[in-house]
Amino acid sequence: MVAIPFSQMPPELRGAEIPGMAIADAYSSHSLAVAIGLGSAISIVGLIVIEFLALGRVANYVLGVPVRAALA
Numbered sequence: 875m876v877a878i879p880f881s882q883m884p885p886e887l888r889g890a891e892i893p894g895m896a897i898a899d900a901y902s903s904h905s906l907a908v909a910i911g912l913g914s915a916i917s918i919v920g921l922i923v924i925e926f927l928a929l930g931r932v933a934n935y936v937l938g939v940p941v942r943a944a945l946a
Contacts, residue, residue, distance in 0.1 A: 880888065883897060890896035892911055899907035934941045 887896045887900055892914055895907045895911040898910050930941050933939050
C-alpha cells in the first residue's frame with residue numbers, strides 16, 4: 875500500500891465531482907472506482923435517512939408531536 879498525498883494529485887482529479895472515484899479510476903481499476911462511487915452515494919443516503927429520523931425525534935421532544943405524525 876502506498877499513500878499519495880491529495881495535494882500532489884493532478885488538479886483535474888482533485889476537482890472531479892467525486893474525487894475518490896476519479897483517483898481510483900485513474901490509478902486503479904474502473905470497478906474500484908464504481909465501488910467507491912456507490913459507497914459514497916450509499917453513505918450520503920444513509921446520513922439523510924438518519925437526519926430525517928433525528929428531526930422526527932426532535933419534533934417529538936420540542937413540540938410534543940408524536941414521532942409517527944412528525945415523520946409522516
